[in-house]
Amino acid sequence: MRATKLFTSFFESEKASGIILLLCTVFSILITNTSIGETYSHFWHTQLGSFSLEHLINDGLMTIFFLMIGLELEREIYIGELSNLRNAMLPVMGALGGMLLPALIYYFLNQGTLYQNGIGIPMATDIAFAIGILSLLGNRVPVVLKVFLTALAVIDDLGAILVIALFYSKDLHTTNLFIALGIFVVLLAMNRLKVYKLWPYLLLGALMWWFMLHSGVHATITGVLLAFAIPFEKGEEQSISYKLEHFLHKPVSFIILPIFALANTAIAINFKTLSNGLPTYAWGILLGLVVGKPLGITLFSWLAVKVRLARLTHGLQWKSIFGAGILGGIGFTMSIFVTLLAFSDTEIINNAKLYIIIASVLAGLFGLLYLKSILKLKTED
Template identity: 60%
Template sequence: MKMTKLFSQFFESEKAGGIILVFVTLISLCLANSPWQTQYISFWHNTIGSHSIVDWINDGLMAIFFLLIGLELEREIYHGELSDIKNAALPILGAFGGMIIPAGIYLLFNFGTATQSGAGIPMATDIAFAVGVLSLLGNRVPTSLKIFLTALAVIDDLGAIIIIAVFYTKTIAFMNLAIALGIWVALLVLNRIKIHNLIPYLIGGILMWYFMLHSGIHATITGVLLAFAIPFSHGDEKSTSYILQDFLHKPVAFFILPLFALANTGIALGNDLGSGLTHSNSIGILIGLIFGKPLGIWLFSFIGVGLGLCTLPNDLKWKNILGAGFLGGIGFTMSIFITLLAFDDEQVINHSKIAILLASLIAGSIGFVVLKLTLKNE
């Protein structure tokens, strides 16, 4: 399989971004448990206008991250791995299993409790971290595995977006939602009449974001909707979609996601750390990400191939899919994002974040070892 130029750029930016995310997360944890703990944690809660810094990051800048995800998903659907249903079926089924099984495991421990709303937390995969770990294996990684993992993570993110919209919306201001959707329809019309200038789409996207923010539905959904309104044309280097996606790679990988990590991983590790990790919520996250993710991804992929719904690439073996499944257990960005929507209790949020970081570290390490061993002579 030959990777397109834009996919290669996307993969490379995510690879470097994953390394940076590890670095800034370590810095954030160190500062949050240093003599500057109070000043560091309180800094992110300073207000600019009517919102705190962390809110501007989570509700505003992350919409740009979702815009990039949407643009990549659109490209995958039209020209990439998802453009052929036979090829797309394998990562689609893997992603579906990687969401259903972890959520089921989480609910086994938390159904009927105050934390059952966290079922979406172990369903997520962090593209930057997963691709970053995969890149450490160098040239031994076949292109088909890179494409499988990236497509799976993109589909996973789409699933997370749907889950956020459906299950983490508490109240809806229908007038604001109608205005936001009306703006989206207007942008779709601009696309239809072949207006390729990016400016009206960006202005419309900002207005749509404002009304979506005040509608009760999470404002980051705007990013995905905007992505599908921006003209794709033939998908070449002159297309509006290509130009924007190419431009967004570096700001997202090297500024937005690291800033999100800094703002949301400043966790003070108190004396209750041990008891926090033994809570049903933390156990659900840990088992869901470390074991549920690889089990779901591998099992659903295996069943899909067995039923003839998809095929396993010739240069891959099932043990490679298992290794990629463990990398899918690196939740981080999306898992933390869903945590912030699922819970209001600061202690539960912190314990969830710690469980996510620990599970992501363990799952990523296992995935790296499995792939290092299974790809050694291939």
């Protein structure tokens, strides 16, 4: 019952968050392409000490986003959809396929080019947008489909986090890295010793973030590590994990992600460049998200059931899994985040962001129309 209540709260917050993210994105793109666009773009590069405002958002505020993702994943593992191995394997395998096939498509189109490093861009799913689009269909959407998409997106984000940690880290500064990992070990020891006060975890987590920031490993990884160090206990409402996750939902959904969207979608559209034809990285992003995602998610889910590694949850149909796979092509937040790490050229970054937005809009629109069609047919049967 407690898990259901928290899931419902999560789903409702993501529904509203998706709408706000969309409005922020449209606003940011529109204002960037007006006469005050240059001033607006420069604002996000304002220096605050040794960091720009954009840097603080992407490395600082987004760590809190990753902390919430880690707490959600922890909950799913302990008491949610991922707590039963055979139930868990369906979204796990779906997420795996939804990462591998888009990455292969991108790599096939960009291997040996300057754009090869963007292979991680089409691997991600934006939870807020995907669930926000699904929620537009109202009570016609089966609960099992909502749970499947949520679990899929959370696992997908974990995969993206691992990709960032393994492939998008800069030159390592081992001393800082070992200090950060040493703090993580202390946090795990506190967990084992049943320290159930939240403030020591947050204090040491902030310290771990500082050393991770200067280690060459992307600092946002700290959020996930901290989440798994915080005691989950039995997932009861008085547990500090439950309280923190519940507290973070609204600030992340209604403050952090909208700010991230505003800061990272200040895209000046160069129509002359677009008219010259799409570069290979654009095709990799578009085909990876719009085509690779639904095919990879559906194929790997089907294979998992076929070899009896997973089971198809009662009430979940293959055509609805394919629809969830289409919505999985909404990359947005995580895809843009990986773009910032993958490329250094400003023009390529801006163009890649634009193609991510186009792909995400197409995936959202196709997914909405497709699911509306099959769910409508279902009510008429």
